[in-house]
Amino acid sequence: MKPPQFGYTAAADLDEALEALAATGGKVLAGGQSLIPLLNMRLADPGHLVDINRIPALDAVAAQADGVRVGALARHFQALESDEAAAVQPLLRQALRHVAHPAIRNRGTVVGSIVHADPAAELPAVLALTGGTVTLRGREGERALSAEEFFLGPMESAIGPAEIAREVFFPALPERSGTAFHELARRKGDFAMAGAAALVTLDADLACTAARLVCVGTGAVPEVIDLSGLCRGWLSTSDWSAAAEAVRERIEPEDDIHATADYRRHLAGVLAARALSEAAANAEARA
Amino acid sequence: MRITLHVNGVPRSAEAEPRVLLSDFLRGELGLPGTHVGCEHGVCGACTVLLDDRPVRSCLMLAATADGHHVTTVEGLAEEAALSPVQQAFGECHGLQCGFCTPGFLTTVTAFLEAHPKPTDEEILDAVSGNLCRCTGYQNIVKAVRRASELMES
Numbered sequence: 184m185k186p187p188q189f190g191y192t193a194a195a196d197l198d199e200a201l202e203a204l205a206a207t208g209g210k211v212l213a214g215g216q217s218l219i220p221l222l223n224m225r226l227a228d229p230g231h232l233v234d235i236n237r238i239p240a241l242d243a244v245a246a247q248a249d250g251v252r253v254g255a256l257a258r259h260f261q262a263l264e265s266d267e268a269a270a271v272q273p274l275l276r277q278a279l280r281h282v283a284h285p286a287i288r289n290r291g292t293v294v295g296s297i298v299h300a301d302p303a304a305e306l307p308a309v310l311a312l313t314g315g316t317v318t319l320r321g322r323e324g325e326r327a328l329s330a331e332e333f334f335l336g337p338m339e340s341a342i343g344p345a346e347i348a349r350e351v352f353f354p355a356l357p358e359r360s361g362t363a364f365h366e367l368a369r370r371k372g373d374f375a376m377a378g379a380a381a382l383v384t385l386d387a388d389l390a391c392t393a394a395r396l397v398c399v400g401t402g403a404v405p406e407v408i409d410l411s412g413l414c415r416g417w418l419s420t421s422d423w424s425a426a427a428e429a430v431r432e433r434i435e436p437e438d439d440i441h442a443t444a445d446y447r448r449h450l451a452g453v454l455a456a457r458a459l460s461e462a463a464a465n466a467e468a469r470a
Numbered sequence: 471m472r473i474t475l476h477v478n479g480v481p482r483s484a485e486a487e488p489r490v491l492l493s494d495f496l497r498g499e500l501g502l503p504g505t506h507v508g509c510e511h512g513v514c515g516a517c518t519v520l521l522d523d524r525p526v527r528s529c530l531m532l533a534a535t536a537d538g539h540h541v542t543t544v545e546g547l548a549e550e551a552a553l554s555p556v557q558q559a560f561g562e563c564h565g566l567q568c569g570f571c572t573p574g575f576l577t578t579v580t581a582f583l584e585a586h587p588k589p590t591d592e593e594i595l596d597a598v599s600g601n602l603c604r605c606t607g608y609q610n611i612v613k614a615v616r617r618a619s620e621l622m623e624s
């Protein structure tokens with residue numbers, strides 16, 4: 184259980200990191216909370232690591248009126264504890280509470296969780312549901328990708344081998360809207376067997392006009408399920424169980440050691456209905 | 471490469487390959503075996519140390535990344551010869567049996583009580599949820615955290 188040998192660059196700035204990546208074909212080391220377990224178990228052997236932890240000014244969690252920008256070195260705990268970020272986009276905190284344990288959140292980065300693209304991870308779902316973007320820096324310049332463009336498959340994203348994800352952007356919660364995040368894991372802090380993130384928008388009479396949902400742990404990439412047609416006119420106190428059925432029909436979970444596909448499908452529906460009605464109640468409280 | 475850490479308030483340096491984990495650097499290179507190594511993939515919490523006062527998994531960090539930072543291990547918790555309030559409470563409440571998990575609990579709980587001096591039971595459970603203990607069944611660990619909070623108040 185020791186990492187294989189690798190070359191190591193502790194980059195002082197982004198340019199040095201990009202040069203080192205291009206020259207060595209190595210991998211970025213951010214918080215290490217996913218990469219180092221893979222090294223310890225010898226499931227990864229990248230040959231060279233470009234440690235970005237010493238690059239200054241990458242650790243901001245900046246909440247502005249249009250949304251929250253999270254830099255590549257902002258740790259989970261920073262985004263979780265930011266009241267400003269929670270005010271602009273509450274789904275971020277609602278989801279981060281479920282990510283691992285405090286000691287993991289002290290090192291793990293928000294951007295690293297997105298780049299890692301684990302289908303059971305919470306933050307990719309948040310990026311997809313909020314309509315956020317990932318800004319990738321290469322030697323030639325920057326490009327910003329939506330969640331749909333970024334996530335290609337389980338643990339697979341559109342980032343190039345010599346690119347660094349510099350920042351992710353989570354747009355602000357729209358007017359008269361609310362969010363909620365529910366998941367179920369075998370033990371607190373474990374990856375969830377299933378989860379659901381919901382975003383509901385109400386009209387002036389507090390009836391639902393838009394309802395969107397992303398499930399966690401039930402497919403290869405985070406997919407936004409638009410339930411606006413079905414849920415139009417519903418109130419936070421309505422019975423949302425028909426939405427649970429609609430979600431169950433849309434997802435394609437798989438069996439694994441933690442849960443069967445059928446159980447995951449059932450669970451995702453229950454959690455979806457819970458998240459949707461809570462999101463509606465949260466929208467009402469803000470209206 | 472040469473790596474220098476401020477360990478328990480004292481600057482310590484040693485040579486290590488970039489692939490050496492912080493846990494192994496502390497135990498092997500610096501001769502501080504109080505930090506225990508269980509799973510080596512972040513799950514058990516036995517290796518938890520404080521990095522700049524925050525609990526982190528020393529098995530999930532390169533010593534090279536920690537270069538220049540402050541690290542507190544279980545060896546640094548006692549004040550002079552006296553046990554810290556958290557250590558004393560774990561003893562009083564039988565919060566340990568074999569002791570393998572204990573260094574990780576002590577560091578985790580020390581940082582937790584600094585930030586939450588009067589925690590609720592729910593907050594305590596959340597704080598220790600990332601540390602596994604095969605012996606105690608956790609009840610006495612939760613009691614020890616409550617007791618440590620009392621000791622720190624007085």
Ligand SMILES: Cc1cc2nc3c(=O)[nH]c(=O)nc-3n(C[C@H](O)[C@H](O)[C@H](O)COP(=O)(O)OP(=O)(O)OC[C@H]3O[C@@H](n4cnc5c(N)ncnc54)[C@H](O)[C@@H]3O)c2cc1C
Pocket residue numbers: 210211212213214215216217218219220255281282283284287290291292293294295296297298299303304305306342346347348349372373374375511512513
């Ligand atoms: C016990 C345990 C429980 C966990 N539970 C959960 C959980 O419940 N939910 C969850 O979502 N996660 C969980 N995780 C994973 C954790 O959230 C990771 O921290 C996170 O997935 C990766 O972020 P990192 O900064 O640690 O990235 P690293 O481990 O440093 O990197 C991960 C991958 O992303 C790449 N990468 C990272 N940052 C960049 C960047 N800026 N640019 C380009 N490439 C980059 C790396 O090259 C690597 O391939 C858990 C981890 C552990 C050890």
Ligand code: FES
Pocket residue numbers: 506507508509510511512513514515516517518527528529530
């Ligand atoms: S040895 Fe580090 S968490 Fe288990």
Ligand code: FES
Pocket residue numbers: 565566567568569570571572602603604605606
């Ligand atoms: S006391 Fe033995 S593992 Fe906790």
